[in-house]
Amino acid sequence: MHTIESKKLGYISKFGFCLLFFTLFSNSSVQSQETKNPRERENFDFNWQFHKGDIAMKLVVRVGQGGITDINVPVISKKDTIIDYTNAESSKALNPPDWKEVNLPHDWVVEGTFVNDNTLGSQPAGSGYLPTGIGFYRKEFEIPETDKGKKISIEFDGIFRNSTVWVNGHLLGNHQSGYTPSNYDLTDVLRYGNEGKNAIMVKVDATQPEGWWYEGAGIYRHVWIIKTDRLHVARFGTYVTTPEITDAKATVIIKTTLKNEYKTAKTITLVSNIVDKKGTVLDTKTSTQSIAPYYPVEISQEGLIQKPKLWSPKTPNLYKVLTEVVENGKVIDTYETTFGVRTFEVNKNGVFLNGNLCPVKGTCNHQDFAGIGVALPDKINYYKLKLLKEVGSNAYRCSHHPPTPELLDMCDSMGIMVLDENRHLSSSEENLRDLETMLYRDRNHPSIFMWSMENEEAIQGTVMGARILETMVETAHRIDPTRKVTAAMNHARNDGGYADVLDVVGYNYGDKQLAYVKDKEAHPDRVMFCTEGTSFVSTRGEYVNSWWPQTCSNSILWQPDWGPYPGEDWADIVKYPYLGGHFVWTGFDYRGEPTPFWWPSVSSQFGFMDVCGFPKDGYYAYKAAWGNEPVVHIF
Structure with a gap:
């Protein structure tokens, strides 16, 4: 889901970032600029x-006792x-020299010193030899007096990891995942106007990893304060689909979840305007309903787009649903949802977009x-x-976790x-909640096709x-x-009924012994896709394989033994189109996993571009295979 409010647009404009490229249209034709x-x-x-560093803290059994969690x-x-921060009394006072000013996003690990310690991270060298x-x-x-009566929450797009949040001395909760967003209702614990200032504190414990690569540590994605009426669209509260598409029209199904956090029932009118990139209203749907107190309700509406412009990599046409919640003629909440009109079908013959x-x-x-x-x-x-x-x-795999929402925009x-990839194979309550958060968000x-x-x-x-996978x-x-x-999947694709619960069986390195070809012969109705392959290691500008200095050749296969030359992997996709396509490991070098080396190498060399985005020789193999223009590259 993609929501862009006026405050966010102001922030982006003020700091000059290119998300303006993606804010394709405004809602000025629907709502007055002065409102x-x-x-x-x-x-x-x-x-x-x-x-940086731990601060010993006792659990406060009576709130309002002050300390660094309060003002x-x-x-x-x-x-x-x-x-002495090992003494719990240290949390009752603030020593300014021990704190430094930072702006977010922030990753404190990258500021550290490399340490030759193979116990760091989940596997030797995996985290790039940087302590967490x-x-x-x-x-x-401060929160103004005029905000009293509103619902106010804070949204953390991503904290790595195991984060605990206090506001004004109140412990609000804990969120383990470093890759899914967390949200806390601040309404009751804030101070408004003359009540005084507010303090928020976040503890981040990154001592345990979630993956086997460099993961960093800190509040490394954006943070937002969200203010709404007590009757409002819920978090991730819209779901827009286009189940029927022809050249003449597209059916748009809009499901909106509203929450009434008043003490009394409310009768509202839900107005959903479908607009194009110019802000022109293409269809408007209106529904009136009474909502019980402290009760969520989902309202479904059906709209139409005449002669829809389809979304595709060549023509990424976008539309919006502009939502208004109206009570007694007054707009009390608004919401924006970006969507596209397209069909994706992944079947036993390949991947099909718009047929x-x-x-x-x-x-x-x-x-x-x-x-x-x-x-970033x-x-x-x-x-x-x-x-x-x-x-x-034309495609991006979020390896191996949900990405920052701006990347999807x-x-x-x-x-x-x-x-879009979930982090853990788990049907625990916590991990299913993380999966649900990714899906709803x-x-x-x-752009997401699977x-x-x-x-x-x-x-x-x-x-x-x-069993676990089936629940997921x-x-x-x-x-x-x-x-x-x-x-x-990189092993056991035909065992335990595991692949049978999937719609599409993902093949990591299925080119080994042509496993995906043999499996297709044995299972002709199996839907397959190449989720990962290649893993060719190379050092930009180097043509010698050497253990010291640690370099990998751009022209000679060496380590690891499972990867082909860049571009050779694409030959199988051309020969066997039912494979659907391919995700190269990787587009860019990244911190950690310095295969085939150990200390003092701290970065991978799998990318066909280096850590700064400069092309290696393998880059040009994919440019030749994927592009429409002739390519000549001289080593």
């Missing part, structure tokens, strides 16, 4: 304080004071970049996607298909694994019945 949007989404990235904390003014640890973020802020065979020319990518770790400014995400488009790629607008993005439940889990091909697949089908579900 203040009743829903506010304020960027909360700036003027934080950061403390009334004693500030130490004596210079050169040394605080624990850190605290703290911020003081046409559309081979996926994709890359797998981790989210870090160059010297900034995982805390929006413009760096745009830069990376732009480089991938230039080589001829960009893929929608740039015409890049997405395989992302399901309106037209969901991936997991990557290369050890219990693939087992009976227990199949059923969850995905319930929340989004429009897309098929896969899992990226």
Whole structure:
């Protein structure tokens, strides 16, 4: 789902970032420019304080006792004071020299010193030899008196990881995942106007990993303060689909979930305007309904687009649903949902977009970049996607977790298909909640063509694994019945009934002994897709394989032994179109996994571009295979 409120647009404009490219149209033709949007989404990235290291804290059994989680904390003014942060009393005072000012997104790990320690991370060298640890973020802020009576929440797009949040001394909760967003209702615990200032503190404990690559640590994605009426569209509260599409028209089904957090029942009118990129209203649907107190309700509406412009990589046409919640003639909430009109079908013959065979020319990518770790400014995400488009790629695999939401917005607008991937194979309550969050947050993005439940889990091909996977697949089908579900399998594809619960069987390195060809012969009705392959290692500008200095040749196969030359993998896609396409491991080098080396190598060399996005020789093989122009490259 993609929601852009006026506050966010102001923030983006003020700081000059290129998301303006993706804000394709405004809603000025529907709402007066002079009317203040009743829903506010304020960027909360700036003027934080950061403390690196743990601070011992006792659980406060009576709130209002102060300390660093609240505003009334004693500030130490004596210079050169040394605080013993292993003592729980240390959390009752603030020593300014121990905190530094930071803006978000922020990754503190990338600022650290490399350490030759193979116990770091989940496997030796996996995290790039950088220690993680624990850190605290703290911020003081004010909320005006005029906001009293509104619902106010805070949305963290991503904190790595195991984050705990306090506001004004109140413990609000904990969120384990480093890849899914977290949200807390602040309404009751805020101070408004003359009541005084507010303080928020976030503890981030990144001592345990979630993956086997560089993951960073900190509040590394954007943070938002969201203010609404007490009767409002719920978080991720719209679902827009286009089940019937012809050249003449497209049916648009709009499902909107509203929450009434008043003490009394409310009668509202829901107005849904379908608009094009110019803001022209194409259809308007109106529904009136009474909503009981403290009760969510879903309202379904059906609209039409005449002569729809389809979304595709070549023509990434977008529409919006502009939602208004009206009570007694007054607009009390608004919401925006970007969507596209297109059909995806992944079947035993390949991937079809809008009825046409559309081979996926994709890359797998981790989210870090160059010297900034995982805390990527929006413009760096745009830069990376732009480089991938230039080589001829039309697809992006979010390896191996849900991405930052801005990246999906960009893929929608740039015409890049997405395989959106869940982090863990698990049917625990917590992990199913993370899966549901990914699905609800992302399901309106037209760029997403399929969901991936997991990557290369050890219990693939087992009976227990199949049970867990089936629960996850059923969850995905319930929340989004429009897309098929896969899992990226690198072994045991024919064991334990595991593949049978998938809509599409994902093949990682299925070119080994032509496993996907043999499986197709044995299972002719199996729907297959190449979720990952290649893994050719190379050092930009080097043509010698050497253990010291640690370099990998751009022209000679070496390590690992499972990867072909760049571009050779695409020959199978051409020969066997039922494979649907391919995701190259990887588009860019990334921190960690320095295969085939160990210390002092700290970065992978799998990418056909290096960590800064400069092409290696393999880049040109894909440019020749994926593009329409002749390519000549001299080594």
